[in-house]
Amino acid sequence: MVGQCIKPFLPRAELLNYFDAILRVYNRYGRRDNKYKARIKILVKDLTLEGFSREVESEWAHSRNGPDTISEAGFAAMEAFFDGPPLLVKHSPLDPVDADALRNNRAYSRWVQRNVALHRQPGYRLVTLTLKKTGIPPGDATADQMDVISVLAERFGTGEIRVTHEQNLVLPYVAREDLFELWAIASAYGLATPNAGLLTDVVCCPGGNFCSLANAESIPVANAIQERFDKIDYLFDLGPLELNISGCVNACGHHHIGHIGILGVDKNGEAWYQITIGGREGNRPNIGKVIGPSFAAADIPDTINILLETYVRLRNEGELFIDTVERVGLGPFRIAVYGAAHEANH
Ligand code: SF4
Structure with a gap:
């Protein structure tokens, strides 16, 4: 789920008190007994947004104006850390x-x-x-x-x-x-690959190589994608495109808000990968939608290639991948990956 607003306006002096109230509500009602459900988002779903918000407001009534209220002097002290260092303006217009x-x-x-x-x-x-x-x-x-x-x-x-x-x-x-x-x-020193914000600027969790909660490995999948799409001309032609990978639903790789997301899933003890498209972060956040049945690791680069070819075929001039997905929907991408017969059954 995408975060939703529970308090449209809060005086800044009350920030800590309000956060404290949120944590107290979570501590009291959250599923601390089950590591898979020990998340605020699960509690918000259970209580509903309105119910959760009501509980927080009632808790906040006890701590409002309490000892954790932040004074203006406190804000001034914090702001001093973010002033930015004094700058020596030494530039010429263009060296x-x-x-x-x-x-x-x-x-x-x-x-x-x-x-x-x-x-x-x-x-x-x-x-x-x-x-x-x-x-x-x-x-x-x-x-x-x-x-x-x-x-x-x-x-x-x-x-x-x-x-x-x-x-x-x-x-x-x-x-x-x-x-x-x-x-x-x-x-x-290998620190200047010019791919910031492009397909191979993959965000990837540690996955099965390091994390005991993983359903699947993430890093080898990221490497396979980077190797397959290593031509910088092609990456520039594709334009900004975020691809995120998580090894399980805990979503440390933020797969759900990747323009293309890859999620490791367990199928009868084997690692498979679900692909989503249409996720977005920023001011218009969106959770990506699953394109269909999951894939073996070896099939991921080919499948990504089909998605990219479909985008290139359908895009308007200057249109980003994510905007093409939003405009045309998942249908054409699903047909390209699974065939028309599969799409007709959905
Ligand atoms: S998403 Fe899952 S596998 Fe990846 S680091 Fe987080 S908990 Fe581990």
């Missing part, structure tokens, strides 16, 4: 070396397109160091890479490194004129 590189160096210009974002401070950029090189488990970095990342953060940023839920790292304050040098070093 000549950089301008040449953008014109002549395709790899660099692709990296700038995908892995560099505008910054609210003129002259600075946000840089994503992708941990999504083909053949490496998504989100993994070696000790040597981590050493390099720390040097990059010190030399080209402010020492700050942010971890994203897409399993990449972000240097939040990079001077525009330092981009080319940063890219050259990051490339040499």
Whole structure:
């Protein structure tokens, strides 16, 4: 389920009191006896949104204005941590070396397109160091890479490194004129694959290789997809596309909100994979819909290929995968994967 609003307006001073009330309600009524049902979302479903909200409001009546109320001085202290460091504005409009590189160096210009974002401070950029090189488990970095990342953060940023839920790292304050040098070093250490937000920027949980709750392995499936779709021209042609993989319904890989989601399921003791399409995060969140019966691991890359070919055939100019799915629905994708006869029975 997608999160729903239980409190349209809450004075910020009451945030901790209200969160405390939510946890108390969960603690009192939640299924703490069953690890598969020990989730707030399960309780919200059982009590209904209105019922859950009613319980929280009644609990909050006891803690409102209590000792955990946040003072304005408390907010000021917290905000001080997020001011951002003082910036040395050292940029030139466009460094000549950089301008040449953008014109002549395709790899660099692709990296700038995908892995560099505008910054609210003129002259600075946000840089994503992708941990999504083909053949490496998504989100993994070696000790040597981590050493390099720390040097990059010190030399080209402010020492700050942010971890994203897409399993990449972000240097939040990079001077525009330092981009080319940063890219050259990051490339040499496998930290500049220009695929941020593209198909092979797979979000993937540890799955059966590491997690005892898994129904199936996730990392080998991610690697198989990255190997199959390793042509950067094709990835750029496909455009932004999020593919997420979870090894079980706990959904640590956020498969349900991937434009394409892959979920490991157990069928009579064997690992299979269910595919969903149409999931979306952001301001218009949506849970992906299952396209049909599940697949063996070996069939996943071919099936993804069929979905992609269907998208390319049906898309309007400039239309993203997720928007094509929303426009045409699941039908054409199901027919392409399973055949018309299967679709007619649904
Ligand atoms: S989704 Fe399941 S298999 Fe993957 S890390 Fe979470 S609990 Fe483990």
